[in-house]
Amino acid sequence: MRSGLLLMMMAITFLVASEHAQAVDSTRDLVNECQSLERGKRGTGHRIRIPKTKTALLCWGYMKGMQDLSVWTDQNGHRIMGSCPPAKTTLLQLIHSFVKYAGSHRRQLRGSNTAAAVMTAFQEAFPCNGAVTPPDDDDGIPYSPT
Numbered sequence: 001m002r003s004g005l006l007l008m009m010m011a012i013t014f015l016v017a018s019e020h021a022q023a024v025d026s027t028r029d030l031v032n033e034c035q036s037l038e039r040g041k042r043g044t045g046h047r048i049r050i051p052k053t054k055t056a057l058l059c060w061g062y063m064k065g066m067q068d069l070s071v072w073t074d075q076n077g078h079r080i081m082g083s084c085p086p087a088k089t090t091l092l093q094l095i096h097s098f099v100k101y102a103g104s105h106r107r108q109l110r111g112s113n114t115a116a117a118v119m120t121a122f123q124e125a126f127p128c129n130g131a132v133t134p135p136d137d138d139d140g141i142p143y144s145p146t
Helices: 002-023 027-040 054-070 091-104 114-125
Strands: 042-044 047-049
Touching: 027 054, 027 091, 027 114, 054 091, 054 114, 091 114
Parallel strands: none
Antiparallel strands: 042 047
């Protein structure tokens, strides 16, 4: 049952990411778009400005979707993407982790699925190391693992 649910959630993750990928033709395109964003950003911390270009906005939007997916957990509190960025990780830090990964794994990115490449970059940059995140079911009852 657990593996079936996990597979279903992974399929949903790839489908959602594929919806965002309509404007991103390849992993290499996303890398180029994110590099453009990194070069053109201004400011630091939570007060940054990104360029108002199509390439920068495509990177920002795609990676925002992946950031949202990165916190999804299964019923046991395990992150379904297999990465565990800390709660205060910024979108810009996630983008940087992807660009850095892409720079050191050029061969593996050729012809790869863009969502899978981003997931792998996040897994490398933010490993879970057995961490379990309590499910957020908003029922007001504190989480207590069994």
